[in-house]
Amino acid sequence: MAFTLPIEVAAEPLKVGFVYVGPIGDYGWTHEHDIGRQAVEEALGDKVETSYAESVPEGADAERVMTQMALSGHKLIYTTSFGYMDPTINVAEKFPNVKFEHATGFKRAPNVSTYSARFYEGRTVIGHIAGHMTETNVVGYIASFPIPEVVRGINSAYLAAKKVNPDVEFKIVWVFTWFDPAKEADAARALIDQGADVIMQHTDSPAAMTIAEESGIYAFGQASDMAQFGPTARLSSIIDDWSPYYIERTKAVIDGTWEMTDTWHGIKEGMVAIGAFSDRIPADVQASATAIKEAIVAGTMHSFEGPINRQDGTVWLKEGERADDGVLLGMNFYVEGIEGDIPQ
Amino acid sequence: MILTVIAGGTLFTLMGKNPLEAIRVIFLDPIFNDTVASYTRPQILVKAAPLVMIALGLSYGFRANIWNIGAEGQYIIGALAGASVGLALYPSEAFWLLPLMGLAGIVGGLVWALIPALLKIYFRTNEILVSLMLVYVAINLLSGLVTGILRSPIGFNFPESRSFHALASTHNDELIAGTGMHFGVFFMLGLVIFCYWILKRHIFGFQVTLSGQAPRAAKFAGINPNLMIVLCLGISGSLAGLAGLLEVTGPAGKLTTTFPVGYGFTAIIVAFLGRLHPLGILLAGLLMAITYIGGELAQFMIGLPAAAILVFQGMLLFFLLATDILVNFRMRWNTQSKNRSRIARPS
């Protein structure tokens, strides 16, 4: 390889590795990370050389893949699943000169940053739309695992929907998987049978969107836009956009300015994007949804702003009080009005 | 092997990759690459350890015509049982904790394997099917427990247990710094030698082989077929259970819903590739481990998709299985010409 390179090339390109939990063709979580990787290549050109390993099981195999990447000269490694947390920390300890970026985790080290997106902000916007659009007043919600991130999403969507439609009811189905198209499709059907006419999901495949299209109801894209799966059903979407962050952080390593950080970005920084509104949403609702989006960006509004009670009726946030990130990160309770229990 | 290389090479060429480079990365780089091999060489042993341990256990049953294909379930239950002991005694730092967990792992795997054994003895149920069904029961039990009582109280409700690396008493740590080689690797090597000795020198090895090839003769020789069933399934279950425990306290570090990655099934392939012979199994296990690690390298070194590596592994197995049996078969034909009509054996 050294022979084929022209001599003028001064600096070696920075080798950047990505470890994915699913296949890049999942059209959800991993797909969006890979788009971020491609954006890095595009933006930084021959200053970087990216590579990835897909479908890497969490645990021992992940640790080995990361070590191999570090050994083979990668200087920056993005590990894009919560389950990679301990492996990332272990490998980072062995390679102090390699920078690691771990998505959605909470353990950090001098050379390990964490990053995640405030998806709940996006859910406030689509919850608002859902509250307006539902005619049966039943919103179906396909949830994966009862972790704080998912619970947070349910709460913020519910609060926003409830605000515009006091009669709204959320029916929640836990599928205990991130990715199982058949099961997600079944869950969507079950919710529709229960009267849901708007479906939200916190799982990765576009299966629910296709079912919504088939049944003539509404749904929102998750992780990627999913417009092609539901041309009429899709109202809007929450898109994970990792590109700006990936480009910024990769640049920082090239410039030597990289520092350990804990990033939790939302709509404002562009990590959470709201997909274009469908023209089935009435103009006034589009306008109010846009206003909410702008208020969140401006900081004049927060998804969790009191008065909010917990499900059992006890006060969580007083009038005007905003939830602090610590509580949000560990959120394990429903807000008042949601029925059912979080599975234990 | 050569056929696979040719077929694999064609596949990689079709995908627009340099075939020679791809094959070099998959087979040779894990052992010889300057930058990564110092790490991947011991890692091959680490990856092979559970495969070889399980396959060694299975080989007795397969020789005796007893078909345990539920090693995956026994592996999971072994890990679950051992891990539960560790979690129940948390945060004990006693030195005997890891051995105790190991014992619980063995017992867990043993119990799970004895279910098909006893059902076969008392009800004549087919052990292939019962052991396979028990894999799914085990998988569901695992996810039920890690989303339930075994879930880590400090893990934000993520479906995973406490880390076994946090305490030295539950950590199946690497024994040689920087290599990742844990107890399992040494168990594996010891077991290969031990099984070789059993097969060649011990009466049990002979009895197993006899029961498989000539069940009636075995009966006349005073071998109790029921005892054989219990022993063969018990051995494979125990070893699978131990392998599971060593994995969860070692490389994996914690119980999660994604803990089972199919070692129990891959081990069946390893057992056959190794022709049920201890040394063969070791070699087959190492070969599988190399293709796993080489496959990972190929992904990020030359951008080969994970799927292409799966296809390549599948082809490798097809060719090895096909040719292996030809060789095996010819040997039998000569030595057992009298027994021709009984050749219809499940091999």
Place this chain on the structure above:
Amino acid sequence: MIDLSSISLVTLFASILVASTPILLAATGEMIVEKSGVLNLGVEGMMIIGAVCGFIGAVKTGSPLVGAIVGMTGGAILSLVFAVITQYLLGNQVASGLALTLFGLGLASLLGTEFTGIRPPPMPKLDIPILSDLPVIGEILFIHDPILYVGLILPPVLWWFFRASRTGLIVRAVGENHEAAHAIGYNVRMIRVTAIMVGGGCAGLGGAYLSLVRVPQWTEGMTAGAGWIALAIVVFASWKPWRVLLGAWLFGGLSLLQLNLQAAGVAIGVEYLSMSPYIATILVLILLSSRRYRHQAQAPSCLGKSFHPTL
């Protein structure tokens, strides 16, 4: 709060029919294979190949029915690999079946790379006049697509086939005692290869149903274990066509039921419900082998055993 009455049994049963069709087709196919004395553990691999081939076929031609046929062919071709290795090269069936799954999963995602993120042409529903207007029965049974009916028709056809038709009896004979069948002059290998390919075709069709009707889209790894469930169903059914149908409804129905119960606000232990069909299968096996039923259906005697003719 808990309102079971909100679950409409009619829609639930109609959904169960749809949800169980892929596993029903795959299990029926595997039953044919096992009846002939061959154990093919590669159902998952054949299903996913069927899913991707069916999807590609439907997108390329614009006809979901052509897609279904392509999916079926894909599954059959893949199973031919298994047939050659196990029947002519006498490779071990368990190991070859497992290898077939690996190979199929990998090949499917390679084939499907260009086809993620596309919607397939919709499968037409057969709206049978009069019948579909029947209350309850019509709403459950007569509102579906053609492939679903193929799945429903197969069990009775096979029941007749294995009971009364000459060919069916020969297949059974081959599965029960290949030595004897060979001695009488039947071509054991040929029969088994055919059975394997029919089984592969059924699994492929089941996969195609998944990617064309039930989900409908192509994503990598979309079978998510359905092939393994199909294997369990065959055992549960103790190799009886009618019970395969029952088994598919039970396995498919339980998973659907728990989602419906959740949607209706009933909390249940998901995992324990999911494992119950497998435990039921083991119990069925025990029951079958107890004395009273011993004369009845058992696993074909030659299941999983290689055969090579001895001149």
